[in-house]
Amino acid sequence: MTVAVEDTVMAEPRPCTRCSRVSLLWVVGRCADCVAEMGLQDDRAEYEAWKADVQAEYGRK
Structure with missing residues (x-):
């Protein structure tokens, strides 16, 4: 399997x-598996940090 290294x-x-x-x-x-695992954890700090990264990357709609 080939893995992409370019973000485009x-x-x-x-x-x-x-x-x-x-x-x-x-x-x-x-x-997707990690996003789900982070969202289901009792400690939501990692998930909230990921959400902040998403908002920084794509903005808020």
Whole structure:
């Protein structure tokens, strides 16, 4: 499997910065599984930090 290294390439597998698994669905560095795991944790600090990263990257709509 080829892993994209350019941020401008769309729909290419990329490694998650949290778990290192390769995924097609990748939002601000994290795969969907990690986003779900962070959202379900009792300590929401990591999830809130990720949400702040998303807002910084894409803005608020």
